[in-house]
Amino acid sequence: MNRPVVCVGALVWGPDGRVLIVRTTKWRGLWGVPGGKVEYGETLVDAVERELREEVGLELSDVLYAQTQEAVFSDEFWRPAHLLLVDYFASVPSHEVVPNEEIEEWAWVSVDETEAFPLNSFTRTLVQRARQVGR
Secondary structure (H helix, E strand, O other), X not given: OOOOEEEEXXXXXXXXXXEEEEEEOOOOOOEEOOEEEOOOOOOHHHHHHHHHHHHHOOOOEEEEEEEEEEEEOOOOOOOOOEEEEEEEEEEOOOOOOOOOXXXXXXXXXXXXHHHHOOXXXXXXXXXXXXXXXXX
């Protein structure tokens, strides 16, 4: 029996106040934030810290829960899936991205500049949340 998959992601602020967005292999050419699946026995915060380390080589600080979203058979995702997306805000000490094989492209941009990118709808919602809470 298939079950929803729990995933984490983070909108991170670099030292100059810009945020990191990435284009990955899994969102059909759309831009989003780094993240991935939670492993069995792993806390959500441990998972987001690990995923950011693995995908972009960044160490998180000031990790703050942002929101939870559901992606149920989203056409934006590369295959049919039911994903529970737990989103965080965080800070990173450096802009030096060390991408893994999942990251096709990345950019450090202001929150307002994200509007110029084709973000997946879930990341667009996360950016709107950042504006609401004054990040």
